Amino acid sequence: MTEFMMDIKALRSFAAIMEEGSFAAAARRIGVSKSMCSKMIADLEADLGTRLLTRTTRAVTPTAAGQSFYAEISDILARLDAATEGVRAASKRPSGPLKLGAPVQYALRVFQPHLMRFMEEYPDIQLDVVLDDSRADLTRDGFDAVIRVGSLEDSALLARRLHDARIMLVASPGYVAQHGSPARPSELRNHLCLHYTNLRGPGTWPLRQGDEVVYQKITPAFSSNNGELLRGLAVGGKGIALTPEFQVAEDLAQGRLVPVMADYALPRVPVHVVYSSRKLVTAALAAFLDFVGRLHLD
Incomplete structure (x- = not known):
């Protein structure tokens, strides 16, 4: 079991490097040190008998084998995540990380008490709330969902209306x-x-x-x-x-x-929670969407 888990972590490390473009960013994303991330990739390359990444002082680029390997494992990891989240969603205690974005004053003056209630209701969800008045890019900035005040422009996003603001x-x-x-x-x-x-x-x-x-x-x-x-x-x-x-x-x-x-x-202008239609709805995000659906902010 230990070897299997290490293999999964190595695959996730490799996928994170491909998506983030550096060992340091990948290590932060998966919650390990940069040296541990580098060791897992070295062990993975040794197991496969081929180099997956070319490292220079300025950049990390995939080899042809690395590109092909990433294309294969991306689908495998996505299906594994879906299976894992399906089990979590069926449980009574959703868990896992949840990254939210919100306008500064809206979060502080309107939404803060509801965030506290959400933490009490779902203690196993690790909430990361980023306050920023600019319009975050959900995919680029790694958000699961963001709160937006005003009309929505991006039709690729799904939305839950919270209330209307004057x-x-x-x-x-x-x-x-x-x-x-x-x-x-x-x-x-x-x-x-x-x-x-x-x-x-x-x-x-x-x-x-x-x-x-x-x-x-x-x-x-x-x-x-x-x-x-x-x-x-x-x-x-x-x-x-x-x-x-x-x-x-x-x-x-x-x-x-x-x-x-x-x-x-x-x-009055609408206030929504928006999330990507292209991203897996994790158990943590599903719990948050259910929670905001029960709020009465008008």
Whole structure:
């Protein structure tokens, strides 16, 4: 049994090197040291009687035998994973790693208590949550699922809707007292605008005008890809921000911010958990999807 397990680890090490492009990255992925990863490959090559990889100081490239071997074992490992996860899914205690991505402020202000409940409900799942406001590439960045605020663009992704989030314009009472409050979208050109650069469209804000959404051109006084920084500047009276309500709810309740042009606020935008249709749904991911399906966030 020990020899069999070592063989499987060696195969997984080789596959990881092929997919990651280096021993160091492969070792991190499978949770072993770089030297152990190198030894397993050396032992595998000795067992096979041929070299699978060509190593230089700059790169690791597969030999012709390595390419052929990888093509054969990829399907075998995928079927082994599917069989393993099928057994895990049938058990009452799903286990294994689960890597999730989420926007920073959404995770901290909305989703954090639900993550804690998920940990309590599934103690055998090793949760890795990466907070990042940019739109992660599920395949490239190794995520099992990510939370996205706004409309979805990639039709290759599957999605579970969590709820809808209100988007609004806000400013501090001090800013409004000093600069006045715009009455219509075109007047934003005369105001200090705090622009969130992850919005689609350079230097434009989507606003509701009647039954339509219009994209109003603005000249940002300050731009950032971090919503919390923009919230702080808005509270400090530095301008008007277009932001999700969940990010500023406490500031609105405490009077540190006030709504601006409420009649032009965007309709609510959807919040989804998205995951790849091309990737195996592990027992851990299936448990998470079931968990979010039971949430009531509206």
